[in-house]
Amino acid sequence: xxxxxxxxxxxxxxxxxxxxxxxxxxxxxxxxxxxxxxxxxxxxxxxxxxxxxxxxxxxxxxxxxxxxxxxxxxxxxxxxxxxxxxxxxxxxxxxxxxxxxxxxxxxxxxxxxxxxxxxxxxxxxxxxxxxxxxxxxxxxxxxxxxxxxxxxxxxxxxxxxxxxxxxxxxxxxxxxxxxxxxxxxxxxxxxxxxxxxxxxxxxxxxxxxxxxxxxxxxxxxxxxxxxxxxxxxxxxxxxxxxxxxxxxxxxxxxxxxxxxxxxxxxxxxxxxxxxxxxxxxxxxxxxxxxxxxxxxxxxxxxxxxxxxxxxxxxxxxxxxxxxxxxxxxxxxxxxxxxxxxxxx
Amino acid sequence: xxxxxxxxxxxxxxxxxxxxxxxxxxxxxxxxxxxxxxxxxxxxxxxxxxxxxxxxxxxxxxxxxxxxxxxxxxxxxxxxxxxxxxxxxxxxxxxxxxxxxxxxxxxxxxxxxxxxxxxxxxxxxxxxxxxxxxxxxxxxxxxxxxxxxxxxxxxxxxxxxxxxxxxxxxxxxxxxxxxxxxxxxxxxxxxxxxxxxxxxxxxxxxxxxxxxxxxxxxxxxxxxxxxxxxxxxxxxxxxxxxxxxxxxxxxxxxxxxxxxxxxxxxxx
Numbered sequence: 001x002x003x004x005x006x007x008x009x010x011x012x013x014x015x016x017x018x019x020x021x022x023x024x025x026x027x028x029x030x031x032x033x034x035x036x037x038x039x040x041x042x043x044x045x046x047x048x049x050x051x052x053x054x055x056x057x058x059x060x061x062x063x064x065x066x067x068x069x070x071x072x073x074x075x076x077x078x079x080x081x082x083x084x085x086x087x088x089x090x091x092x093x094x095x096x097x098x099x100x101x102x103x104x105x106x107x108x109x110x111x112x113x114x115x116x117x118x119x120x121x122x123x124x125x126x127x128x129x130x131x132x133x134x135x136x137x138x139x140x141x142x143x144x145x146x147x148x149x150x151x152x153x154x155x156x157x158x159x160x161x162x163x164x165x166x167x168x169x170x171x172x173x174x175x176x177x178x179x180x181x182x183x184x185x186x187x188x189x190x191x192x193x194x195x196x197x198x199x200x201x202x203x204x205x206x207x208x209x210x211x212x213x214x215x216x217x218x219x220x221x222x223x224x225x226x227x228x229x230x231x232x233x234x235x236x237x238x239x240x241x242x243x244x245x246x247x248x249x250x251x252x253x254x255x256x257x258x259x260x261x262x263x264x265x266x267x268x269x270x271x272x273x274x275x276x277x278x279x280x281x282x283x284x285x286x287x288x289x290x291x292x293x294x295x296x297x298x299x300x301x302x303x304x305x306x307x308x309x310x311x312x313x314x315x316x317x318x319x320x321x322x323x324x325x326x327x328x329x330x331x332x333x334x335x336x337x338x339x340x341x342x343x344x
Numbered sequence: 345x346x347x348x349x350x351x352x353x354x355x356x357x358x359x360x361x362x363x364x365x366x367x368x369x370x371x372x373x374x375x376x377x378x379x380x381x382x383x384x385x386x387x388x389x390x391x392x393x394x395x396x397x398x399x400x401x402x403x404x405x406x407x408x409x410x411x412x413x414x415x416x417x418x419x420x421x422x423x424x425x426x427x428x429x430x431x432x433x434x435x436x437x438x439x440x441x442x443x444x445x446x447x448x449x450x451x452x453x454x455x456x457x458x459x460x461x462x463x464x465x466x467x468x469x470x471x472x473x474x475x476x477x478x479x480x481x482x483x484x485x486x487x488x489x490x491x492x493x494x495x496x497x498x499x500x501x502x503x504x505x506x507x508x509x510x511x512x513x514x515x516x517x518x519x520x521x522x523x524x525x526x527x528x529x530x531x532x533x534x535x536x537x538x539x540x541x542x543x544x545x546x547x548x549x550x551x552x553x554x555x556x557x558x559x560x561x562x563x564x565x566x567x568x569x570x571x572x573x574x575x576x577x578x579x580x581x582x583x584x585x586x587x588x589x590x591x592x593x594x595x596x597x598x599x600x601x602x603x604x605x606x607x608x609x610x611x612x
Contacts, residue, residue, distance in 0.1 A: 176461075177456070177556075178556075179498055179556060180486075180489040205480075205482060208487065208490045209489070210489070228497075293470060293556070293558045294449070295449040295557055
């Protein structure tokens with residue numbers, strides 16, 4: 001027994017203990033939440049940690065189809081039909097949407113972390129009445145203080161850390177001025193389509209404006225697609241962070257969006273056009289279109305939104321937070337192993 | 345140092361004996377005075393009409409650099425414009441009408457876009473068309489941005505023009521060298537002289553871009569205006585003649601010179 005524990009300690013010291021990230025298959029579609037996980041994994045990999053991405057089925061589409069090849073260096077492993085070798089010194093990171101997986105791994109003796117980026121997924125697959133703590137998940141990483149508060153009120157006895165996502169450097173202010181294009185991202189496709197149809201019907205004089213649906217594009221195509229847009233429209237009532245508006249703001253594109261149920265902490269009166277009522281969308285878009293055609297958009301809207309986005313662009317800060325959090329988590333596991341030896 | 349666009353604005357005027365002339369003219373000149381950046385000169389090409397000449401001579405243009413040029417031949421919009429072009433001393437020229445207004449952001453945007461797109465030799469504004477009561481009637485030149493309309497969004501090319509004619513040159517800013525190389529407006533052409541001009545310069549590979557900003561307000565069908573007179577005035581033209589001038593524009597754009605085309609009613 002002691003030898004096994006000593007082996008675990010040795011593995012931690014040599015960084016050969018594994019950190020597994022359980023990832024969802026985006027089927028080739030860019031997804032900010034998955035990029036966030038891969039950014040964490042790559043950061044740890046570059047720090048010498050033994051990182052493995054776990055995926056459920058063999059049909060998994062590699063993220064290199066929409067993220068750049070930097071992430072190819074991370075090892076991947078399929079879960080279906082294989083015996084997963086998990087040792088006590090290993091760490092398992094599972095997104096909150098996989099409540100059923102948490103239940104399946106509750107008896108594994110490894111370290112367990114919930115990665116919660118979307119509060120509305122927390123209860124999606126978890127058994128009624130169950131909690132993360134019951135499944136042995138005592139640690140959670142989330143993306144904002146406001147989400148931390150929500151989780152604190154919902155999942156007792158779980159320690160929560162915030163690591164804010166970083167808006168990628170591919171989102172840069174374009175050299176050339178935008179065209180008559182409006183970027184649109186909506187959680188439900190029909191919400192976006194309905195707004196477009198209503199807009200053209202109510203304001204036929206603006207039919208020369210084109211709405212650009214940016215779904216299904218790679219990360220860089222997405223950024224390139226945004227370059228020609230003078231405004232972004234964001235419809236995501238259950239958003240918990242708001243990557244798309246921040247990406248737009250970083251490129252100097254003003255955002256018209258509906259205030260989500262969980263108001264992002266970066267959202268201020270003067271850094272976007274935020275509406276409370278979904279029915280206002282087309283009138284506000286039309287107003288913004290006319291204002292832009294007349295060069296009357298307040299300069300402060302551009303400066304404030306860029307300033308907001310710049311606060312979410314520090315990759316070095318993100319990396320140091322990730323390394324600190326994981327090394328601290330793993331070191332505490334090591335200390336626990338050492339305590340076990342002393343007890344024996 | 346004041347920011348300035350190297351531009352001559354050409355304003356042809358036929359007559360001051362027009363309803364509300366003073367009001368229109370004041371607004372037009374004011375729209376030049378309030379531009380966010382300066383420009384070189386305003387060239388007014390006027391006829392010999394006494395009322396017009398005396399009004400122009402007495403008018404307070406304040407700090408605008410104004411050249412008054414007399415057009416001594418038969419009044420004609422196209423030849424007045426061409427005379428203005430000859431007198432222009434700037435890299436760029438723009439065509440203005442006394443009942444229209446530039447938006448105050450237009451020259452600033454032309455400067456910005458011309459510095460970014462050095463291959464573009466003519467910029468069209470998005471034009472707000474209003475009726476004689478100043479009520480919004482629609483936009484013009486905006487079609488270059490419509491989905492699947494042109495090969496390159498924002499650019500106007502010859503192929504597109506052959507299918508769709510509704511573009512206008514009022515407020516347009518074009519390099520003087522384009523007009524020297526490929527000719528100005530053809531005086532003999534009625535109705536479609538703007539269309540023929542755009543076909544001609546695009547045929548000669550001149551890059552035309554619409555700047556997606558409201559740059560110009562155009563009053564459509566003002567009583568006494570050239571197009572009003574085609575419909576209601578002394579120079580009324582028939583549907584047959586309309587067809588003639590459209591097909592003529594599509595034939596004549598291959599020629600830089602004005603071949604003195606005349607419409608003649610065919611006898612049956």
